[in-house]
Amino acid sequence: MVKFESVFKSFGKKKLFQNLHLELKEGKTTAILGPNGSGKTTLMKMVLGLVIPDRGKVTVGGEDVQKSAGYRKLIGYMPQIPEFPENLTVKDIISMVEDVRKEKAIRTDELLDLLNLERELNKKFSSLSGGTKQKVGALIALAFDAPLLILDEPLVGLDPISAYRLKGFILEEKRKGKTVLYISHIMGEVEELADMVVFLTEGQISFDGSVEKLKEETGKERLEEAVFCLLS
Numbered sequence: 001m002v003k004f005e006s007v008f009k010s011f012g013k014k015k016l017f018q019n020l021h022l023e024l025k026e027g028k029t030t031a032i033l034g035p036n037g038s039g040k041t042t043l044m045k046m047v048l049g050l051v052i053p054d055r056g057k058v059t060v061g062g063e064d065v066q067k068s069a070g071y072r073k074l075i076g077y078m079p080q081i082p083e084f085p086e087n088l089t090v091k092d093i094i095s096m097v098e099d100v101r102k103e104k105a106i107r108t109d110e111l112l113d114l115l116n117l118e119r120e121l122n123k124k125f126s127s128l129s130g131g132t133k134q135k136v137g138a139l140i141a142l143a144f145d146a147p148l149l150i151l152d153e154p155l156v157g158l159d160p161i162s163a164y165r166l167k168g169f170i171l172e173e174k175r176k177g178k179t180v181l182y183i184s185h186i187m188g189e190v191e192e193l194a195d196m197v198v199f200l201t202e203g204q205i206s207f208d209g210s211v212e213k214l215k216e217e218t219g220k221e222r223l224e225e226a227v228f229c230l231l232s
Ligand SMILES: Nc1ncnc2c1ncn2[C@@H]1O[C@H](COP(=O)(O)OP(=O)(O)OP(=O)(O)O)[C@@H](O)[C@H]1O
Pocket: 011, 012, 014, 016, 034, 035, 036, 037, 038, 039, 040, 041, 042, 043
């Protein structure tokens, strides 16, 4: 579904990715793990076409992300910190994204209910709390029923009930066969959600495989301990 072929990316003198090869399997949930600054968000942004590789190719569903924008309709993206025009209401934001995507946000009602957002619909984005802004980010990412979900730390900052409900929603999407790519630093959550793990260390892949394989290779039963082994 998503493929990185011989990807190089530097920021100034910092050579982050050098000859990165990675394939994310369709219908699987892949967690991108790694220390702060290891390149997780940059990896996601390259799939979204928000960061352009210096060399190499990124494809989504076989389409080169640099050659067309059509593939973006396949993606629902939840950033770490959602940014929308501050003076728009939540309702306006949904309409604005519908206009940009040229499609209806068909799961809006379900998500408004799930995330307890109905009362915020007519409030300006600027007036919302940090957690509520994040819920709006989740709604926008999920309401279009896209087959590929890209989620950057989706549960961080949400109250426990909302986090539990959103996690349940993501699990259901996974059961339905969606491809999910997400970043997390919470190992318990990764154990619940992920089939596959990609572990990055300064732009290098130090592990790419199933959660079971990682535990087997490190001889650890808990993912937290297995990841600690990779780091030490
Ligand atoms: N636009 C940019 N300009 C310069 N350097 C950048 C830019 N974006 C990322 N970097 C650098 O690339 C490296 C990887 O950053 P990235 O945000 O991808 O890491 P991350 O693994 O997502 O980190 P975190 O866990 O802290 O969110 C860091 O050293 C960062 O400073």
